[in-house]
Amino acid sequence: MPPASGEGARVTASIPPARPVIGPDEIAAAVRVLGSGLVVQGPEVAAFEEEFAAVVAGRHCVAVNSGTSALYLTLLALGLGPGDEVIVPSFSFAATANAVRLAGATPVFADIEPGSFCLDPAAAAAAITSRTVAIMPVHLYGHPAAMDRIMPLAARHGLAVVEDAAQAHAAALHGVPAGAFGVAGCFSFYPTKNMHSLEGGMITTADPELARRLRLLRNQGMEQRYQNEVVGANLRLTDVAAAIGRVQLGRLAGWTERRRANAAFLDEHLAGVLTPPVAAGARHVYHQYTVRVPGSRDAFRAALTERGVGNAVYYPTPIHRLRPYANGTTHLPETDLAAAEVVSLPVFPTLTGAELERIAEAVNSAAVPA
Numbered sequence: 001m002p003p004a005s006g007e008g009a010r011v012t013a014s015i016p017p018a019r020p021v022i023g024p025d026e027i028a029a030a031v032r033v034l035g036s037g038l039v040v041q042g043p044e045v046a047a048f049e050e051e052f053a054a055v056v057a058g059r060h061c062v063a064v065n066s067g068t069s070a071l072y073l074t075l076l077a078l079g080l081g082p083g084d085e086v087i088v089p090s091f092s093f094a095a096t097a098n099a100v101r102l103a104g105a106t107p108v109f110a111d112i113e114p115g116s117f118c119l120d121p122a123a124a125a126a127a128i129t130s131r132t133v134a135i136m137p138v139h140l141y142g143h144p145a146a147m148d149r150i151m152p153l154a155a156r157h158g159l160a161v162v163e164d165a166a167q168a169h170a171a172a173l174h175g176v177p178a179g180a181f182g183v184a185g186c187f188s189f190y191p192t193k194n195m196h197s198l199e200g201g202m203i204t205t206a207d208p209e210l211a212r213r214l215r216l217l218r219n220q221g222m223e224q225r226y227q228n229e230v231v232g233a234n235l236r237l238t239d240v241a242a243a244i245g246r247v248q249l250g251r252l253a254g255w256t257e258r259r260r261a262n263a264a265f266l267d268e269h270l271a272g273v274l275t276p277p278v279a280a281g282a283r284h285v286y287h288q289y290t291v292r293v294p295g296s297r298d299a300f301r302a303a304l305t306e307r308g309v310g311n312a313v314y315y316p317t318p319i320h321r322l323r324p325y326a327n328g329t330t331h332l333p334e335t336d337l338a339a340a341e342v343v344s345l346p347v348f349p350t351l352t353g354a355e356l357e358r359i360a361e362a363v364n365s366a367a368v369p370a
Contacts, residue, residue, distance in 0.1 A: 015355050017310040019348045020191040021248070022198075029243035036239075041219065044239035048246050052187075052202055055170055055252070056179040059204040060211035063237040064218050067166040067188025070201035071099035071136075073235060074162050074184045077213045078134070080105045085131040086162075089119040090320040091335045092138045096164050097319045100136070108132070109320040111332040115277045117290065117342075118145035120334070121153055134160040139168035139178045141314070141344075142194065142259075142287035143278065147173050147181040154182075162186065166201075167287035169194045170256045174281040179204040189245055194259065194287055195252045197245030200237050258349035259286040262356060266345065269360040272367025273300075273343075288314055289347035292338075293367070301343060303366035309359050312344050 033044055049061040064070050080086065081104040088096050090109040097107040110123040119137040135154050137145035145163075154161045161182030165171070168178035169187060179185025184207075189200035205211050213230075215223060221232030263286045267275050274292035278284045293300045297313075304311045318339050320330040345359055 014305075014308045014310050015346050015351070015359065017312045017344065017346055018192040019346075019350055020196060021251075021350065022191075022244075025247045026244045029247050030240045033239045033243045039239050041236045042239045044242040044246065045237050048197075048237075048242040048249070049202070051246060051249055052204075055249075056177050056185060056204040059180055059185075059206050060208060062203040062205075062211055062214040062218065063242060064201045064203065064235045065237050065241075066199055066235075067186060067190065067201040068095040068099055069218075069235040070166075070186035070188070070203045071095065071162070071164060072102050073214055073217050073233075074186055074203055075099060075103035075105065075134070077210055077217055078160055078162075078183070080133060083131060084133040085129060086134045086136055087119075087124050087127045087132060088136045088164075088319075089138050089140070089335070090318040090330070090332055091117060091315065091338055092140060092164065092319060093166070093315060094319055094322060095166075096136060096138055097325060101324070105133070106131075107319075107325070109318075109325075109330055109332060109335075111334045112140075112338065113146065114334050114338070116143050116146070116279050116282070117141060117338060118143060119150070121146050121149040123332075124150065125153055128157055128159075132157065132159060134162055136162045136164055137182075138164040138166075139171055141276070141290050142167050142169075142171050142285035143276070144168060144171045144173040144178050144282050144284075146279070147176070148281075151181055165204075166190075167193065168285060169287075170252055170283075171285045172283040173279075180206075183207060184210065189241070189248075194255060194285060195245070195248035197237070197241040197248065200241045200245055255349040256285050259347055260284070262286070262347045262349070262351055263289050265356050266347070266360065266363075269357075269364075270367075271364050273363060286347045288344040290314070290342050290344045291363075292341040293343050294341060297341060297343060300366050304343075304345075304362050307358075307362035307365065309362040310346060313342060314344055315339060 163185040166188035189197040
């Protein structure tokens with residue numbers, strides 16, 4: 001390992017925080033579709049939807065152009081609008097709340113459970129008002145939210161549950177896949193996700209009528225050309241993206257086991273940080289391997305970077321503190337603490353054994369004073 005500091009210190013080639021795969025198979029799939037002339041909302045999209053259903057217990061799948069579109073269209077299809085409130089965690093990417101606001105409803109922020117970084121059902125219960133119509137739990141970092149407690153809570157109050165499963169492809173709780181609990185689940189296929197289609201999203205639902213409405217809304221309100229039934233938008237997925245997604249989907253199971261094995265190695269070999277907890281019955285798929293660093297996180301991150309280990313913070317500013325949502329009165333102590341302590345380390349499936357060892361050595365050197 002190169003020296004950590006001092007004149008003449010050198011850093012070996014960095015291990016990035018993520019390493020998206022765009023290989024010969026993905027390129028060949030894209031070229032094949034481009035040559036076919038059927039490039040938007042065609043047979044590749046239909047096949048991708050059918051194949052993704054196996055990930056979510058056979059639910060109907062509706063492909064769209066991004067994970068944000070998946071959330072937004074689902075809320076529109078459910079009829080949400082002005083005056084409605086949706087309970088969301090603040091410890092998430094801004095898209096979670098943005099989708100609520102774009103649909104015309106109001107996001108109401110609730111705190112997280114420190115053990116999973118996911119929405120705390122007790123905090124969600126405390127946030128319910130007469131205007132609450134839905135709960136949107138986020139399966140953050142690939143760890144499933146406490147759906148075994150959130151679903152009964154929602155049922156008692158007559159609330160819809162929309163799962164933000166953007167980071168949770170193939171995650172599960174007590175054997176039930178993420179995206180198969182609520183009225184709908186929403187996935188993202190951004191390049192850094194556990195599988196990708198360059199850009200894209202998928203909505204999953206057990207309700208055939210909701211699936212049909214989603215198909216209308218993504219395609220200008222029509223299933224048949226020029227037969228517009230409702231006011232819709234153009235949020236379709238291209239067949240090029242779907243073809244790439246199908247290639248990636250075929251590798252998802254193997255990549256997931258590789259991520260889990262990489263996480264197990266890090267669990268065993270890291271010292272001086274708090275490794276990611278896993279709730280009983282949860283299948284964590286480690287979109288991110290996120291540790292807590294009590295103390296000087298900035299110094300820890302700088303030391304990792306100097307040792308050639310990429311790292312990132314998801315998310316340094318909770319949504320309720322971002323400019324569009326800040327009101328100065330929301331108090332979420334567990335969310336604020338997590339935002340101050342978390343660091344995500346490389347866990348992607350193409351890490352080599354040597355790279356895993358380098359990560360462990362760098363973390364242990366950075367976390368434990370010399």
